[in-house]
Amino acid sequence: VAAVASDANASVRVVGRTGLVAGGNALVVTVVAEDGSSASYTVTLFVTPLSANNALASFTVNGQSVVAGSTFTVAPRTSSVVVSAVAADAFASVSVAGRTGLVSGNNTLTVTVTAANGATRSYTVTVYVTPLSSNTNLSVFTVNGSAVVDGDSVSLAKRTTSVTVVATAADAAASVTVAGATGLVEGSNTLTVTVTAANGTTRTYTITLNVTPRSTNTTLATFTVAGQNVIDGASINAAAGTSSVAVAAVAID
Numbered sequence: 001v002a003a004v005a006s007d008a009n010a011s012v013r014v015v016g017r018t019g020l021v022a023g024g025n026a027l028v029v030t031v032v033a034e035d036g037s038s039a040s041y042t043v044t045l046f047v048t049p050l051s052a053n054n055a056l057a058s059f060t061v062n063g064q065s066v067v068a069g070s071t072f073t074v075a076p077r078t079s080s081v082v083v084s085a086v087a088a089d090a091f092a093s094v095s096v097a098g099r100t101g102l103v104s105g106n107n108t109l110t111v112t113v114t115a116a117n118g119a120t121r122s123y124t125v126t127v128y129v130t131p132l133s134s135n136t137n138l139s140v141f142t143v144n145g146s147a148v149v150d151g152d153s154v155s156l157a158k159r160t161t162s163v164t165v166v167a168t169a170a171d172a173a174a175s176v177t178v179a180g181a182t183g184l185v186e187g188s189n190t191l192t193v194t195v196t197a198a199n200g201t202t203r204t205y206t207i208t209l210n211v212t213p214r215s216t217n218t219t220l221a222t223f224t225v226a227g228q229n230v231i232d233g234a235s236i237n238a239a240a241g242t243s244s245v246a247v248a249a250v251a252i253d
Contacts (some may be wrong), residue, residue: 001027003041009034017051022049036150050117053089059111059123060084070124072109076130076198077129085123091116096176104131135171136195136203142166143191143207153208160184160211165191166204173198186213215253 001017016027024046032038036039059065061072074081076222080100087094094230098109108128141147143154156163157160162182169176191210196202223229225236226245238245 001029003029003031007033016045020045020047022047023251038217047128051089051091051117052115052117052119053087054092054113054115054119054121055088056083056085056094056111056113056123057088057091058086059125061109061125061127066125071126071128073128074102074128076104076132079212080130081127083111085111085113087113089116102129104129131145132197132199133167133171133173134197134199134201135174136169136197137170138176138193138195138203138205139170140166140168140172141193141205146206150205153210156184156209156211158186158212158214163191163209165193167193167195169195171198180209184211186211188248217251217253219253220249220250222248224248 001014003012003014005012011032013030013032014027015030016025018037023046025047027043027045028042029041030038031041044163059067061083062074063082064072064083066072072081073126079102081102083096085094085096093114095114097112098107105128107129109125109127111123111125112120113123141149143165144156146154147156154163161184163184165178166183167176167178175196177194177196178191179194180189187210189211191207191209193205193207194202195205223231225247226238228236230236236245
């Protein structure tokens with residue numbers, strides 16, 4: 001403050017030029033004349049208050065605009081998102097919490113804007129991480145080209161030692177393992193197909209593979225000696241001098 005009295009013999013005192021606060025402040029200049037009389041000159045100093053603006057000019061998650069209270073859905077296994085939050089007032093500060101360490105399901109993302117005057121406002125968005133699929137279904141399941149379902153029985157020819165299995169998971173993120181398609185033996189064999197879903201859930205599909213046993217039939221359909229039907233234990237009279245006979249023996253199987 002520069003305040004110069006018109007009379008060099010007068011004194012000037014200034015009060016209120018320091019310790020100013022936001023809003024109106026009184027600046028008083030007092031002039032005391034040589035004879036002791038005085039006059040005061042008052043000026044109001046208005047200090048513009050610090051901004052209380054804690055609004056956001058823009059708010060995006062992974063490049064998409066969001067608003068407080070909304071839900072933003074991301075793909076399975078997402079562990080973090082990219083957040084852009086710009087304050088409307090250049091003198092405000094912005095902090096972001098909850099954009100990393102995401103887990104399956106709901107996660108809270110909070111953007112806090114602190115205005116120049118210290119006033120704060122929080123903007124909350126729910127980041128929903130899509131859970132891993134629990135789908136353990138099969139879209140295709142065949143044995144030797146024929147469609148089967150869990151619990152079926154498949155009859156196979158004698159001496160079959162293996163089968164061709166096609167098992168395709170309905171969910172591309174699921175895995176499939178097949179056991180029991182090889183090393184088959186006569187009789188009942190168990191084929192299992194295990195589907196492991198993306199979230200670790202498993203389901204086992206079981207098929208019984210029946211390999212037809214080889215026949216134990218040792219019966220003869222035809223048994224002749226020298227043209228005569230015979231049976232086990234029979235006796236045949238051959239002419240003197242006979243050195244060989246014609247035998248016809250045909251198995252039933």
